[in-house]
Amino acid sequence: MTLDSPSDLRACDEDQLQQVCDETRGFLIDTVAKIGGHLAAGLGTVELTTALHYVFNTPDDRIVWDIGHQAYPHKILTGRRDQLHTIRQEGGLSGFLKRSESEYDTFGAGHSSTSISAALGMAVAAAQQGLDRDVVAIIGDGALTAGMAFEALNNAGDMDANVLVILNDNDMSISPNVGALKNYLTKLMTGPTISSVRRGTKKALSGIPPVRDYARRWEEHIKGMILPSTFFEEMGFYYAGPIDGHDIETLVTTLRNLKDIDGPRFLHIVTKKGKGFEPAEHAPIKYHGVSPFNPTTGEFGKKVKSRTYTDVFSDWLCDMAAQDDKLIGITPAMREGSGLVRFSEEYPERYFDVAIAEQHALTFAAGMACDGQKPVVAIYSTFLQRAYDQLIHDISVQDLDVMLAIDRAGLVGADGATHAGVFDYSFLRCVPDCVIYAPSDEAECRDMLYSAYTHVGLTAVRYPRGSGTGAVERKEMQDIPIGTADVVRRGQDIAILSFGTLLSEALEVAERLNATVVNMRFVKPIDEALLRELASQVGMFVTVEENVVAGGAGSAVNEYLATASLSIPVLNLGIPDRYIEHGTQASQLAQCGLDVAGIEKSITASPFYQALFQAKQEQQTSSV
Numbered sequence: 001m002t003l004d005s006p007s008d009l010r011a012c013d014e015d016q017l018q019q020v021c022d023e024t025r026g027f028l029i030d031t032v033a034k035i036g037g038h039l040a041a042g043l044g045t046v047e048l049t050t051a052l053h054y055v056f057n058t059p060d061d062r063i064v065w066d067i068g069h070q071a072y073p074h075k076i077l078t079g080r081r082d083q084l085h086t087i088r089q090e091g092g093l094s095g096f097l098k099r100s101e102s103e104y105d106t107f108g109a110g111h112s113s114t115s116i117s118a119a120l121g122m123a124v125a126a127a128q129q130g131l132d133r134d135v136v137a138i139i140g141d142g143a144l145t146a147g148m149a150f151e152a153l154n155n156a157g158d159m160d161a162n163v164l165v166i167l168n169d170n171d172m173s174i175s176p177n178v179g180a181l182k183n184y185l186t187k188l189m190t191g192p193t194i195s196s197v198r199r200g201t202k203k204a205l206s207g208i209p210p211v212r213d214y215a216r217r218w219e220e221h222i223k224g225m226i227l228p229s230t231f232f233e234e235m236g237f238y239y240a241g242p243i244d245g246h247d248i249e250t251l252v253t254t255l256r257n258l259k260d261i262d263g264p265r266f267l268h269i270v271t272k273k274g275k276g277f278e279p280a281e282h283a284p285i286k287y288h289g290v291s292p293f294n295p296t297t298g299e300f301g302k303k304v305k306s307r308t309y310t311d312v313f314s315d316w317l318c319d320m321a322a323q324d325d326k327l328i329g330i331t332p333a334m335r336e337g338s339g340l341v342r343f344s345e346e347y348p349e350r351y352f353d354v355a356i357a358e359q360h361a362l363t364f365a366a367g368m369a370c371d372g373q374k375p376v377v378a379i380y381s382t383f384l385q386r387a388y389d390q391l392i393h394d395i396s397v398q399d400l401d402v403m404l405a406i407d408r409a410g411l412v413g414a415d416g417a418t419h420a421g422v423f424d425y426s427f428l429r430c431v432p433d434c435v436i437y438a439p440s441d442e443a444e445c446r447d448m449l450y451s452a453y454t455h456v457g458l459t460a461v462r463y464p465r466g467s468g469t470g471a472v473e474r475k476e477m478q479d480i481p482i483g484t485a486d487v488v489r490r491g492q493d494i495a496i497l498s499f500g501t502l503l504s505e506a507l508e509v510a511e512r513l514n515a516t517v518v519n520m521r522f523v524k525p526i527d528e529a530l531l532r533e534l535a536s537q538v539g540m541f542v543t544v545e546e547n548v549v550a551g552g553a554g555s556a557v558n559e560y561l562a563t564a565s566l567s568i569p570v571l572n573l574g575i576p577d578r579y580i581e582h583g584t585q586a587s588q589l590a591q592c593g594l595d596v597a598g599i600e601k602s603i604t605a606s607p608f609y610q611a612l613f614q615a616k617q618e619q620q621t622s623s624v
Contacts, residue, residue: 017054021047039287070168088415095416135162153235169269238266240258307470328376337380428524434524499523571603
């Protein structure tokens with residue numbers, strides 16, 4: 001069946017929808033098996049996606065997805081089927097929702113728990129413009145753990161906004177018994193007869209407060225016996241569910257019924273991650289984000305796994321925990337991604353997954369630090385952005401002893417702009433007394449993790465996604481004195497100041513230009529004494545970092561030179577003032593001019609270098 005748009009889908013007979021779902025699921029499996037990408041979440045939303053686009057008049061009606069991992073079926077059914085093979089590749093489809101990609105992507109989503117807030121804003125905007133428009137927000141049970149989701153629910157219920165929130169419960173069911181009886185009850189209770197009776201009864205009793213209150217309590221009591229509705233009803237929502245999220249007939253009927261009800265509505269559906277692909281059903285985490293695999297057996301191709309920075313952190317954490325029983329490991333729902341699996345197994349009593357709640361994670365760590373524990377918060381750079389107030393107000397202002405292990409720093413490849421960790425140098429630098437470590441390789445990363453942990457106060461060690469240089473780590477960890485840089489190559493005329501893992505590129509450029517190279521090691525504090533010494537020896541500084549130039553490590557160098565009245569030209573190289581779209585990490589670095597060729601080109605094309613080169617030629621000519 002060829003469907004090029006939701007309007008084609010809506011032209012289908014209802015008894016054809018199961019065929020649409022089967023073909024969509026099969027196409028999704030076959031495509032991701034060839035190219036990799038996110039799989040299990042999307043397999044769980046095939047029926048929901050089909051029902052939504054069938055019942056609602058998209059794109060005029062707004063469907064707001066949360067995060068985007070589960071939106072591959074949405075892309076297939078909204079005219080992007082033939083492009084799905086390009087997903088997460090340079091120049092191809094985004095792995096998430098993206099407004100510039102399609103009119104059906106009503107709200108960009110990369111981080112979780114934003115859908116209800118965005119949908120509420122759209123619903124209010126439609127009401128103010130007098131538009132008869134349905135707005136639907138989809139959120140997962142994991143994303144619903146975030147405070148922002150509850151803030152939005154609270155606001156929506158209070159405003160009596162015309163918005164439908166769908167809870168896609170694919171892990172933990174409030175009611176474990178989901179079947180025909182539950183589906184029948186939900187269809188019955190959302191149907192026109194019951195709904196009209198409820199509206200009429202409420203209107204008739206509205207003038208008799210005691211009777212009205214009794215009727216409301218009676219209704220909640222009866223529904224509470226058969227459906228877990230009371231919590232959401234108390235928040236101001238009309239609750240329906242839970243229903244089987246893979247029963248396309250029930251979904252369509254229920255959505256139609258809810259469409260005819262005004263005000264905030266809440267539909268709870270229960271789905272299974274990986275639905276329809278047995279290996280993914282049994283191991284949804286394994287098949288969340290995948291490399292190419294055999295679509296028949298689910299087996300992945302043999303791949304030599306290189307050691308990553310996340311592996312370095314994982315091993316260090318367990319080694320450090322063996323030495324200090326006050327160490328606490330905290331993650332906001334990223335146990336696997338942040339390398340805490342081993343720690344959670346070896347030290348379960350000291351391991352805390354606080355769910356998708358980055359703000360809570362930092363303040364939770366602050367509370368532990370208040371009473372003598374040493375918390376290590378393992379968090380992605382992009383997610384740390386969500387807890388900035390807690391970082392300042394709850395940790396820094398109180399001078400608490402908390403360590404941040406910041407993974408996925410810098411450019412992150414296929415996940416693109418929403419997940420790039422390119423702002424942390426900038427937003428951490430301005431926090432008083434925060435010590436920021438920038439390891440250049442795996443061995444230095446291990447030593448810096450140790451050094452940051454043993455320091456008393458707020459510390460941050462940031463390291464990139466993926467593998468490094470293959471540097472061999474020392475078993476015995478060494479302390480690195482705070483604020484000390486390391487001159488790794490002596491040259492002439494130019495000093496390249498490298499922050500983080502671009503040191504190998506800096507060294508290769510230096511070999512070509514005979515430049516001095518400094519592994520700066522710290523973004524805060526920087527080695528001022530060394531900068532002062534070098535400023536008297538070379539004619540130009542070049543700073544290199546995998547962070548935005550604005551306010552980054554290079555800015556720290558500029559600020560010091562200005563304060564110390566040291567007059568030396570500085571070329572700042574880093575992420576330019578724009579978002580870098582998805583692709584390979586290597587191609588992203590090249591786009592930013594941070595590969596070897598780009599760094600050399602930027603240096604030799606700069607007016608500072610040209611002036612140095614010309615002055616050197618004139619000196620050589622005069623000496624002859």
